Amino acid sequence: MIIPTLLCPLLLCAIGIAAAASFAGEACRRERVLPAIYGASALLCALIAVLALASLGAAPSTITLPLGLPWVGARFRLDALSAFFLFVAGLGGAGASVYAIGYGRHETAPHRVLPFYPVFLAGLFLVLLADDAFTFLFDWELMSLASWALVIAHHRDPANTYAGYVYLLMAAFSGFTLLLAFGLLSGGTGGYSFDAMRAAHPSAVLAAPVLLLALLGAGSKAGLMPLHAWLPLAHPAAPSHVSALMSGVMTKVAVYAFIRIIFDLLGTTPWWTAVIVLALGGATAVLGVLYALMQHDLKRLLAYHTVENIGIIFIGLGLAMAFRANGFAAGAALALTAALFHVFNHAVFKSLLFFGAGAVLTATGERDMEHLGGLIHRMRISSFAFLVGCAAISALPPLNGFVSEWLTFQAILLRPDLPQWGLKIAIPADGALLALAAALAAACFVKAYGVTFLGRPRTAAAANAQDVDRFSLGTMLVFAAICLLAGMFPGAVIDMLAPVSTALLQARMPTQLGLPWETIIPIAASRSSYNGLLIFAFIASSTGIAVWAIHRFASHAVRRGPAWDCGFPDPSPITQYSADSFAQPIRRVFGASVFRSRETILMPPPGDLRPARIEKFSRDLIWDVCYAPVGTAVATAAQALNRLQFLTIRRYLAFVFLALIALLLALALWQ
Amino acid sequence: MIGPFLVQAGQMALVLLAAPLLTGLVRKVKARVQRRRGASVLQPYRDLRRLLSKEIVLAHNASWLFRTAPYLIFALTWVAAALIPTFATGLIFSWTGDLIAIIALLGAARFLLALAGMDIGTSFGGIGASREVMIASLAEPAMLMIILSLALIAGSTQLSTIAAFMLSPEAGLRVSLALSLLAFVVVALAENARIPVDNPATHLELTMVHEAMVLEYSGRHLAMIELAASLKLLVMISTMACIFFPFGLVTGDAGAGRYLIGIGAYLLKLAIAGTVLGCFEMSIAKMRVFRVPNLLGGALMLGLLATLLLFVSVGL
Numbered sequence: 013m014i015i016p017t018l019l020c021p022l023l024l025c026a027i028g029i030a031a032a033a034s035f036a037g038e039a040c041r042r043e044r045v046l047p048a049i050y051g052a053s054a055l056l057c058a059l060i061a062v063l064a065l066a067s068l069g070a071a072p073s074t075i076t077l078p079l080g081l082p083w084v085g086a087r088f089r090l091d092a093l094s095a096f097f098l099f100v101a102g103l104g105g106a107g108a109s110v111y112a113i114g115y116g117r118h119e120t121a122p123h124r125v126l127p128f129y130p131v132f133l134a135g136l137f138l139v140l141l142a143d144d145a146f147t148f149l150f151d152w153e154l155m156s157l158a159s160w161a162l163v164i165a166h167h168r169d170p171a172n173t174y175a176g177y178v179y180l181l182m183a184a185f186s187g188f189t190l191l192l193a194f195g196l197l198s199g200g201t202g203g204y205s206f207d208a209m210r211a212a213h214p215s216a217v218l219a220a221p222v223l224l225l226a227l228l229g230a231g232s233k234a235g236l237m238p239l240h241a242w243l244p245l246a247h248p249a250a251p252s253h254v255s256a257l258m259s260g261v262m263t264k265v266a267v268y269a270f271i272r273i274i275f276d277l278l279g280t281t282p283w284w285t286a287v288i289v290l291a292l293g294g295a296t297a298v299l300g301v302l303y304a305l306m307q308h309d310l311k312r313l314l315a316y317h318t319v320e321n322i323g324i325i326f327i328g329l330g331l332a333m334a335f336r337a338n339g340f341a342a343g344a345a346l347a348l349t350a351a352l353f354h355v356f357n358h359a360v361f362k363s364l365l366f367f368g369a370g371a372v373l374t375a376t377g378e379r380d381m382e383h384l385g386g387l388i389h390r391m392r393i394s395s396f397a398f399l400v401g402c403a404a405i406s407a408l409p410p411l412n413g414f415v416s417e418w419l420t421f422q423a424i425l426l427r428p429d430l431p432q433w434g435l436k437i438a439i440p441a442d443g444a445l446l447a448l449a450a451a452l453a454a455a456c457f458v459k460a461y462g463v464t465f466l467g468r469p470r471t472a473a474a475a476n477a478q479d480v481d482r483f484s485l486g487t488m489l490v491f492a493a494i495c496l497l498a499g500m501f502p503g504a505v506i507d508m509l510a511p512v513s514t515a516l517l518q519a520r521m522p523t524q525l526g527l528p529w530e531t532i533i534p535i536a537a538s539r540s541s542y543n544g545l546l547i548f549a550f551i552a553s554s555t556g557i558a559v560w561a562i563h564r565f566a567s568h569a570v571r572r573g574p575a576w577d578c579g580f581p582d583p584s585p586i587t588q589y590s591a592d593s594f595a596q597p598i599r600r601v602f603g604a605s606v607f608r609s610r611e612t613i614l615m616p617p618p619g620d621l622r623p624a625r626i627e628k629f630s631r632d633l634i635w636d637v638c639y640a641p642v643g644t645a646v647a648t649a650a651q652a653l654n655r656l657q658f659l660t661i662r663r664y665l666a667f668v669f670l671a672l673i674a675l676l677l678a679l680a681l682w683q
Numbered sequence: 684m685i686g687p688f689l690v691q692a693g694q695m696a697l698v699l700l701a702a703p704l705l706t707g708l709v710r711k712v713k714a715r716v717q718r719r720r721g722a723s724v725l726q727p728y729r730d731l732r733r734l735l736s737k738e739i740v741l742a743h744n745a746s747w748l749f750r751t752a753p754y755l756i757f758a759l760t761w762v763a764a765a766l767i768p769t770f771a772t773g774l775i776f777s778w779t780g781d782l783i784a785i786i787a788l789l790g791a792a793r794f795l796l797a798l799a800g801m802d803i804g805t806s807f808g809g810i811g812a813s814r815e816v817m818i819a820s821l822a823e824p825a826m827l828m829i830i831l832s833l834a835l836i837a838g839s840t841q842l843s844t845i846a847a848f849m850l851s852p853e854a855g856l857r858v859s860l861a862l863s864l865l866a867f868v869v870v871a872l873a874e875n876a877r878i879p880v881d882n883p884a885t886h887l888e889l890t891m892v893h894e895a896m897v898l899e900y901s902g903r904h905l906a907m908i909e910l911a912a913s914l915k916l917l918v919m920i921s922t923m924a925c926i927f928f929p930f931g932l933v934t935g936d937a938g939a940g941r942y943l944i945g946i947g948a949y950l951l952k953l954a955i956a957g958t959v960l961g962c963f964e965m966s967i968a969k970m971r972v973f974r975v976p977n978l979l980g981g982a983l984m985l986g987l988l989a990t991l992l993l994f995v996s997v998g999l
Contacts, residue, residue, distance in 0.1 A: 403791070418787075428993060429997045443831050448983075450823070451821070454820075454823075455817070455819065458797045458801070459813075462802075467803070467809075531779075539839045539844075540834075541841065543779040547788075551758050567739075567903065573740050589801065589809025597814055598816070
């Protein structure tokens with residue numbers, strides 16, 4: 013199974029090179045190149061998804077290719093964990109590629125997107141298949157660099173170049189920390205294949221730095237706070253189908269890296285490592301959604317929601333680590349399944365939402381919600397699909413987002429009797445943070461949908477929008493359907509995840525398929541059960557009854573008229589609630605501490621004809637505390653070292669001599 | 684012997700019929716406390732009938748969402764009401780959703796209502812939606828924390844299991860339960876837009892939340908929204924009755940007489956809750972909207988405290 017699976021990303025690489033060649037030679041018409049490249053990418057991605065799904069339950073298979081380092085080759089392995097993530101990545105990649113067949117036509121610089129897009133996909137898949145540290149890091153960097161090239165595709169906008177710069181720095185940082193993590197894992201033996209690392213079983217002293225480095229490396233790629241800074245810059249800068257891939261799939265590949273290192277290579281970790289992951293996950297979930305609420309750029313808002321959802325996934329992973337540390341395999345299986353379920357869900361609905369944002373961008377040329385509004389009248393299908401995505405990410409039943417968060421809550425409730433005090437406090441606190449994040453996410457998506465699609469158009473571009481092409485609409489509808497189906501038949505997804513948790517934890521959740529009416533029962537029927545199918549059926553039938561009764565017995569008369577608005581409607585669309593004013597109450601409640609936000613109202617004295625002004629101030633504390641000082645320090649150091657550039661040759665020779673002496677001394681003292 | 688299916692159907696009809704009556708009762712109590720005679724307790728039914736027979740005046744730019752939302756909001760609230768054991772625990776579909784799912788269904792209804800409030804693009808709709816989500820962003824987590832503490836006590840998030848546990852002698856008096864009850868009352872007031880969080884009796888006032896969102900609705904749409912609001916009040920009171928005061932609940936299979944007693948006990952509980960709510964609303968002033976987060980934050984902290992207490996005390 014691994015050979016065809018491995019062939020797909022290699023073919024994707026070839027497509028990328030072919031695309032580059034075709035643009036270099038101007039050999040063929042660009043209009044033909046675009047659908048060919050995206051179509052081939054979509055086919056290969058779909059093939060990978062199918063192959064991965066087929067090999068989920070199969071035994072791991074490995075292969076060594078004569079690539080990479082001489083004499084050792086590149087090892088690849090397809091096991092349950094890889095297969096699940098390959099399935100998610102293949103699904104997201106196929107969707108993004110089909111969407112791009114339509115969306116990409118509006119691309120102003122296709123030669124900056126088309127060659128890198130298949131290579132980016134190949135990088136994503138190869139990371140998931142890698143079975144030694146060298147191959148893993150090489151593919152990781154391939155993925156980072158290809159996506160960096162896509163982020164700066166529209167490099168004439170200074171904001172995009174800046175985003176690309178920050179992204180490149182953070183990608184380098186994440187690659188560096190992962191390199192160190194693998195270095196520690198391979199230990200004294202120097203065996204850099206994953207098999208050797210699995211067998212090595214590092215001591216408890218080593219486990220802590222490995223965990224920390226994995227958190228830094230995978231966390232900075234996934235967007236764990238406070239390492240998320242690049243994400244809200246880079247995701248909006250890229251073309252929308254690439255944004256969907258970066259948010260929906262690439263952050264999941266980072267989650268895969270974390271799971272691979274912590275759950276597979278490292279073995280059981282001490283309990284307090286779970287506290288760190290739980291704390292970071294909870295903080296990321298709540299802060300991510302609070303940041304999202306403050307945005308008025310639609311794509312940036314979605315990017316911050318990716319940060320939030322990564323937090324939710326890490327809460328699940330932290331719970332799994334806590335249960336595993338206490339030898340409670342069944343609980344760990346439930347928590348891990350909840351986290352992986354959320355991985356799948358987020359890949360689906362975040363891709364869908366980015367497709368929707370891309371459709372809005374195509375139709376109006378705007379990402380700023382303050383310039384949109386009323387699109388539901390002009391973009392009927394896009395607005396419907398986007399609504400489904402909003403409801404799914406807000407964890408509303410009967411859609412899929414609810415199920416994974418519900419499972420996470422069940423995992424939180426599972427074991428109040430863990431012996432460690434740190435966990436006794438961290439787990440319920442994370443429950444509260446998760447609940448807060450879910451509620452704030454609903455608020456945020458009321459804002460995002462209400463301001464963008466509802467109300468009256470705020471600009472001419474929004475008023476004259478047209479719905480987008482069939483490829484884009486079809487992809488969005490398919491992904492919306494997946495949201496609904498995964499919510500209605502969650503048992504199928506849970507059973508799909510059983511081989512993964514069996515492989516990593518030697519335990520799995522009870523089989524769900526085959527229970528009456530497709531109910532899911534995570535622990536026992538007396539504890540909790542949920543049935544998305546019936547909930548959907550009930551909602552549908554009660555709505556049907558209500559509609560039937562109303563239309564049978566009540567008045568049918570409808571008269572169109574101007575809006576009532578308490579008798580004082582204002583024709584200007586500026587009088588509507590904007591994104592900023594919608595979030596103002598929440599900013600006032602939460603922002604004072606998180607963003608140091610405040611508002612001042614300048615009221616002119618009576619008789620003065622100047623307008624009253626409201627001014628708001630807020631700070632990004634994470635940037636100011638974590639990033640700005642580092643930047644300042646680097647700049648200062650560079651300034652100081654700059655002097656070394658203009659020395660005489662004698663001075664340089666003196667430096668070389670001194671360095672030699674110092675090294676020799678160090679060597680002598682070492683001996 | 685009465686089959687579980689009949690119980691389920693009876694409950695769905697009962698909640699639908701009792702909801703306007705409960706609203707009428709609260710209004711009547713409030714009027715009596717103000718030494719007014721007040722409208723009859725049946726007035727909400729008459730209001731509904733009147734609204735149903737009137738034509739709809741729809742704003743020019745109302746979208747399909749605005750027109751479908753009332754039905755969906757009603758359906759979501761009704762499904763939530765159908766999952767709560769009101770007079771008997773033996774509901775045939777009680778395993779369909781647990782307490783978390785019930786709260787999420789109400790959350791879905793609120794999500795749609797807030798969107799509908801923004802659909803016309805008036806400033807009143809926006810202010811209502813914006814404040815509603817602000818209140819919900821604290822009320823929902825508080826509710827979930829209450830659920831977590833209850834689930835830890837009863838070992839289940841299923842309402843019927845929780846009710847059965849509360850009926851059993853093991854339940855006893857617990858600090859966590861008291862904290863949860865207090866937090867639940869606060870959250871229920873906020874969820875139903877009651878004083879001191881919101882005033883269901885006002886119009887044309889800048890402090891209103893729920894009424895501002897539904898300002899553009901008329902005719903049968905408004906009837907659906909009003910019915911859903913009454914139903915939501917009933918859902919909250921029924922949930923509280925089922926968890927904290929489950930006396931008289933029919934468990935297991937029983938004869939018709941036992942069911943009649945159960946229904947009687949349920950109606951009595953509703954009447955008591957309605958009277959208490961009316962008196963409470965008359966004895967307190969409405970809060971400024973930005974003081975509401977303090978109140979709800981307090982409820983959230985109480986819920987968290989109750990949960991923490993259970994986590995900490997379980998090993999001792």
